[in-house]
Amino acid sequence: MSAVEAPAVALPPCGNCGSDEVRMRARGSSGSRRTAQVVCARCSARGELHVGADAEERACRAWTHRPVYMPVPTAVRVVQNRVPVPEPTLERDPLELIARMLVGGSFREPSDGRSTMPPLTAAADTMATIGAKHEKDRAAAEAVPAAVVAELRAGTVRLRHDLATCHTGRLTSGALSTWHETRASSPVCTAP
Known part of the structure; x- marks a missing residue:
């Protein structure tokens, strides 16, 4: 069902890496369900996937006239190590420091008080x-x-x-003519 064939017409080299290792990947039986795509064996660049009876011809034409498509790189998940940031005790409210000394850590609940310091946001x-x-x-x-x-x-x-x-x-008459020339459209004053 799957085959890599050499096309009847020689394909030009890869537009991405310049390699001559370019092949036509044709699948399916002859007819309307046939698919064809040109693929570079070295850099895995590929042309458009065409479906139909003339899929090989259209894939060859697209390879010669259009830019190649590079495969999308897989997303790499970055693991970030969180480093605890020390609290700036000099900028804290004295009442909060006293409350921390009096109340144990397991009983302390966060609340919106006068010493709440919101983190920086995008805004x-x-x-x-x-x-x-x-x-x-x-x-x-x-x-x-x-x-x-x-x-x-x-x-x-x-x-x-x-x-x-x-x-x-x-x-005056001279000032009036100058005023009419320069400030006739002013909404503040109207001519007498």
């Missing part, structure tokens, strides 16, 4: 990363040259002056 790690990025951005913002800061201050003063002028109605 805490994310928040620490965001905080570090914020600190880096803040330090970069403090390093902005003084000329840029002075220019921003002048723009802010000019904007405050324009708003005050707009609200009090003290616009």
Whole structure:
């Protein structure tokens, strides 16, 4: 039922390792239930599995025109040795230390008290990363040259002056035309 045959057409070498040890794996009787697949004997790369009467021809064509498939490596289970972490006694609450001295270990039950220290979670790690990025951005913002800061201050003063002028109605004809050109779409002020 199972056979490794040499195809009628010579197969090109393996696209993964370059070996000429490439074979056609054909199974089943001739007909619609026949399967064929091209396999490299050296690195076990394989082409697509084709089913049908013309399975060998399609497998050969797929081997020459498409990339090879590598077998998926088996998952290796990693055994982790747990190392007991000593408790930081200097950071504990004094009431908890007194309770530990008074109550034996077999009678002590964990409870959510004022000295409960939750372990770090993925959310805490994310928040620490965001905080570090914020600190880096803040330090970069403090390093902005003084000329840029002075220019921003002048723009802010000019904007405050324009708003005050707009609200009090003290616009001159020249200032009014300039105001219409630059700030006509402002929702704060409307033209008189």
